[in-house]
Amino acid sequence: MKSNLKIKSLLYIGLLSIVFSCTSQSKKEKAAEDLTGNKPNIIYILADDLGYADLSVYGQQKINTPNIDMLATRGMLFTQHYAGAPVCAPSRSSLMSGQHTGKTSIRSNSKAPNVEEGQPPMSGETVTVAEVLKQAGYVTGAFGKWGLGYIGSEGDPNNQGFDEFFGYNCQTQAHRFYPTHLWNNREKYFLEGNDWKNTVTYSADVIHEKALGFIEKNKDKPFFMYYPSTLPHAELLVPNDEIFKAQKEKFGAEVPYKGKNGNDKGLDYGEDLEVKGYTTQANPHATFAAMVIRLDKHVGEVVAKLKELGIEENTLIVFSSDNGPHAEGGADPEFFNSNGIFKGIKRDLYEGGIREPMIVQWPKMVKAGSTSDHISAFWDVLPTVAEIVNIDAPTESQGISFLPALLGKQQKEHEYLYWEFHEKKGRQAVRAGNWKGVRLQMSKNPNALIELYDLSKDPGEENNIAEEYPEIVAKLSDFMKEAHVKNDRYKFDYEKDK
Known part of the structure; x- marks a missing residue:
């Protein structure tokens, strides 16, 4: 595997490694095993198109997110963390590969040619977070939206280090919350009652139940769970349950979303549905809020499952989002002030398009209620988990481990x-x-x-x-x-x- 760093950078890194080798090794040994003597479970939850200020702990005024806020109360909140890109696929490629978009193998959203569903594959030479953790003896699972290679390709999640995958392989299919099927590894998993006309089984809830099942099944061994939720990406659609009804009452009468050009033909579920589009929505504000609240509920249930199984103390949880807030399908980031003080939204390289929330909870290791202004990015996740499990990160990574920041130690910064x-x-x-x-x-x-x-x-x-x-x-x-x-x-x- 090749490195494109300049000679002066190599010399600098070499000097640093000599000076800090003893200290670094002791940190690795301490971090690789928690107080029970076991390697920590690692859960990485990735929201879809959630803005920096869509969480109440980051300043959201119209939506309450108590479960995600509690992660910050019990852990560390980062104020200067960045996504890999301003859209889905390259951002996720950066996260998985530990490389920024100048080097990672997926650099834009696109559909793979001559394939029914799925995106161009991530390179088979890429070393992913999952592969690093499998090397350390972890069971690995991914639940949600993939978008980094169609089924059977070298980018298939089962070919990128994941023992188990459940969810949307194709991010275009993930525009719809009531699809006919999801994928269980390389087999289609059909959703009861869904036929592109009837909306019976809500995909995000099914994915969530499978994620909880993975935790239950692997409670007695170290596991890595990557949970790239599809919430709150457009389309704007949720079940007509108590969450939605409460938000509908809260926001009252709204201006309906009638399609991209005010024309709903082909967008709603029915005979003429176009999968790539978004359904119309009579209550876009209430629906968006309900989607964020549902995401928060799911996070709370993950934590509750860890507590129920007695493994919360030995589990590191990271929460973040893949890019800035979207303005599609009726979403209204201006109304919700989703990007806070920052300019730009999804597809912008201004701060609003790429600066993301990141919260880390790791009981007895990360100081409760702490905040970090360390400047970090998605490509830092791979070297961070590698250091936690005491494995060398791939030399192709441009990331820097932020484990020292988590432990309250002196942190190396990016140039x-x-x-x-x-x-x-x-x-x-x-x-x-x-x-x-x-x-x-x-x-x-x-x-x-x-x-x-x-x-x-x-x-x-x-x-x-x-x-x-x-x-x-x-x-x-x-x-x-x-x-x-x-x-x-x-x-x-x-x-x-x-």
Whole structure:
């Protein structure tokens, strides 16, 4: 496996490893075994399109999320954590691979050609979080939305380190909450009563029950459960239960969502349904709130299951979201102030599109009620879990373990974080310390102007100060060139003729 780090970076890392080797090893030994003498179970819960401020613990005023808030009360809340990308597939690829979007093998949302359902596969050479943990003796399971390779491909979750997978293989199918089927490993699992006309079995609830079953089944051995929930992604739709009824009463009469262009043809369940679309919704605000509350309920039930089985004290739980809030299917991030003080939503490389909530609960290891302003990203998760289980992280990872931050120890920082996005005419972004650079419309022009923001003074990215600091802009441009590695599948326009 190749490393593209520069020689000076290798020398720097080598010096650090010599200076800190003894300390690092002692931390690994301490962290790899909890107070019971066993490796901790690890649960990573990933919300779908949940904004930074969609949780009450992060400032949400219209929706209460007591169970997720309780994770923060009993653990650590991160204020400067970032997704891998501003949309689903590349963000999840970054999470699984420990690589940013300049290097990870999936860099945009797309459908695999000549396949009924599923996305282009993650490279078979990729070493995933699940594979690292299997090497350490963990049972591994994934429950929810995959989107990193169609069934049977090298990106199939069963080929990427997961012993068990249940949910949506295809993220396009996951636009619908009442599909005909989900996948149980490589076999279709049909949902009772669902036929694209009738909405009987709510997929998120079935996935949740399977996730709880995995915990129950593996309570006596170390396990890793990746739980990429489909909530609260569009379509906006929930069962007509007490959760929804309470929110419907709370929000009252609403302006209905009638489809992308105000035309509901082909969107609603029925003879003319188009899977890729979103159903109409008479109560979009109430429905979105109910979806977030349902997600919170599911998180609470995961914790309750751990308590019931007597394994909560030996379980590390991470909660985050894959990208910024969406404005699709009737969702209204402005109404809910879903991105808080930040500019941008899903598909933006401004803070609102990529800065995410992250909460970590690890009893007796992570200080209850603590907060961290450590700057971290999805590609840090793999080296973090590798350090927890005392296994070397793959050399291809650009991540830095944030285990020291979790344990209240001195934390190594990134020189920079990098993102690229292959839609919207091409976008790049870099964060280095408090400096944030954003380059738009660069697919045809890799030297397009860079906007510059000082996040310590301007977290909302309102004042572009690029003209005042040309030397900083030049440095961020160098980082962008260094971080982007050409990929034959994902080319910017300026690369296609080369």
